[in-house]
Amino acid sequence: MTLALDAAAQDLLFREARSANTFTDEPVTDEQIQAVYDLVKYAPTAFNQSPLRIVLVRSDEGRERLVQHMAEGNRPKTSTAPLVAILAADHEFHEELPRLFPHFPQAKDAFFAERPAREQSASFNAALQVGYFIIGIRAAGLAAGPMTGYDAAGINKEFFPDGDHSVLAVVNIGRPGESAWLERSPRLAYDEVVTTV
Template identity: 50%
Template sequence: MTETTALETTTLEKLDPRGRQIVFTGARTSNTFADTPVTDDELADIWELTRWTPTMANTQPLRVVFVRTPEGKERLLPHIAEGNLEKTKAAPATAIVAYDNNWHEEIPNVFPIRPEMKDYFESDENARHGAGGWSAGLQAGAFILAVRAAGLAAGPIAGYDTAGVDKEFFPEGDWTTKMIVNIGHPGENPWFDRLPRVDTEAAVKWA
């Protein structure tokens, strides 16, 4: 298991302007991809960053399938909507970002101070799926930022057949697809013009 050293709270630093641009303000969804390969080491680096995302009680329900072989793409492409098909074909890797429906089974390992929580979530399916989906949402957002931080372009897509992907890749029903993200190096004309952000005055209130 990889370990990290916690930052001292008195030495927290801002991400520099270039880092902010790469991860946040300058990053765009990539709509085309170059034929430059993405290595398994690069994909592993994305996960290594993602796995440190905060989650409820450290439960970490997110799971990922990195589809990067012709055989894997053949299984995935029939379930992708037509408008997303070409970009998914072109991307050297596509991540099926899912969550583990049985994430609670890891609680004794990842949250050993409250092992009895496993039994609670085992007995309450609604609570299990609600809490799992909430934490997986945190991790899914961080996954996109991790792709960018690893020096690659992310192209999350919403147009796909969730049931079809789940049946093909998770036939036992243990994982559920939450998001699909194309990954690679930007191709020709990869970005749309930057679209407006919601005005801060409309999105933020102070109390």
Template identity: 55%
Template structure:
């Protein structure tokens, strides 16, 4: 079976794309990041909750605040990337629901008034949006190196002191350097991951 997406686009998003470990020094503009977000924001989340927040850090003071909070092995990659995005969950996403889901005006309180439900849904739907965002970066012809090797609680305190956001992933973004990609690690075969009942 063939897919509707042409093979070159499939290669760009999946087959030829890898987690990038190094980048050129070519900058990535704010407009490019906004264009990526404007594409991926259209992908689905439950009740259009859209809890992903993207905090873009470039070289300079913001990057210097982040580096001590990143695992030692990841620091050189973060320091050298044109930009690093903190991908975080807005734990108060429900406040935007009157705008995002006007057809259900009581959704904010009826479903998401409970803090425990709200937090679990924020994390679930941010996870979805992070995947979309990483593919959006690839769709823009850029490379991305997502990582979890950082002190998330310290990042939250440093960058989101009000407790409204929870950082989940750091993503280095840029144009891939010639040595950006290592060998692709194995993946599970379809019959190992899919169960039909």
């Protein structure tokens, strides 16, 4: 093997990890989620812009507000997962850049003064962070059930009425329950994906 991670870590994060559809009722604590965030916050984004924002949905009222905007097939699992996270891009991330990227304090205005440029960069870099977050959930020994089947405009209006955030994914989080997995789908082979020039 040429990877630094041992086989058990590779299995935990990738080979044996699956998107969960059912969960036990074991709670997911704030401490677990903070440990996940404190790990994945070090993963790269352009200019260290870190545009991902996370809304943890714990209350019954919050769950009801979210579930009404989920696709019908996603409603039962979102209703019963121990924890649900709404992952969104903050289009005003540039306000933090002088602190987060002190090596180039003028980046805030040099690259991100115009809203369309900020939205594009925020969406791309926050999407990277969504992937990091899912790997972090797996690293904590938990299962993630990421979903994009929802009414995005409805969620944005419900949870981000300021218009400065946009939902990218909703992730159910917990310990996998009974019949949590679908059959593993095939993946493209190396030679189907990689070319050399």
